[in-house]
Amino acid sequence: MSQKVIWAPWRMEYILDDNKQSLKNQCLFCQIAAESADRQNLVLYRGKHAYVMMNRYPYNNGHLMIIPFQHTNDLAQLPAPVFVEVMELFRRSIANLQQALQADGFNGGINLGKIAGAGIDAHLHFHIVPRWQGDYNFMPVIGETKVMPQHLLETYDNLVQYFTAERMES
Numbered sequence: 001m002s003q004k005v006i007w008a009p010w011r012m013e014y015i016l017d018d019n020k021q022s023l024k025n026q027c028l029f030c031q032i033a034a035e036s037a038d039r040q041n042l043v044l045y046r047g048k049h050a051y052v053m054m055n056r057y058p059y060n061n062g063h064l065m066i067i068p069f070q071h072t073n074d075l076a077q078l079p080a081p082v083f084v085e086v087m088e089l090f091r092r093s094i095a096n097l098q099q100a101l102q103a104d105g106f107n108g109g110i111n112l113g114k115i116a117g118a119g120i121d122a123h124l125h126f127h128i129v130p131r132w133q134g135d136y137n138f139m140p141v142i143g144e145t146k147v148m149p150q151h152l153l154e155t156y157d158n159l160v161q162y163f164t165a166e167r168m169e170s
């Protein structure tokens with residue numbers, strides 16, 4: 001796989017990595033929810049109805065996903081309390097990214113269906129991509145994170161402190 005194919009907006013979904021290939025017939029998001037290896041899986045926070053994780057193949061540094069525990073690809077199937085928590089985690093994540101990474105702005109949203117670019121279209125997930133002034137030039141550098149997992153863990157260790165502090169408050 002070429003490392004030069006770095007970024008196409010909204011194509012950078014969570015892609016199955018090699019050690020997950022054996023799980024390809026299962027849902028990766030359900031699998032990660034069931035596992036307890038949160039740092040390894042880049043899971044930053046577990047709420048009651050949803051969790052927050054970093055995208056392993058980020059569009060930008062600090063690219064997060066909010067994932068309901070419920071396995072569905074239908075927004076209408078999410079009960080109101082789940083949807084409320086997803087939105088709450090959405091704004092908390094943005095606040096944490098502002099503090100931890102001094103992001104200047106954000107893109108956020110959802111890809112519904114393969115045609116819209118969803119890498120895992122069976123299980124809803126909401127994206128948050130932090131943006132910085134001049135990050136257009138930053139993109140090729142960020143692309144290197146695809147081959148530098150330690151960079152992801154550095155960001156993880158920074159971000160997780162903000163989510164952990166919140167957990168104690170709530």
Ligand SMILES: [Zn+2]
Pocket residue numbers: 027028029030031070071072122123
């Ligand atoms: Zn699932």
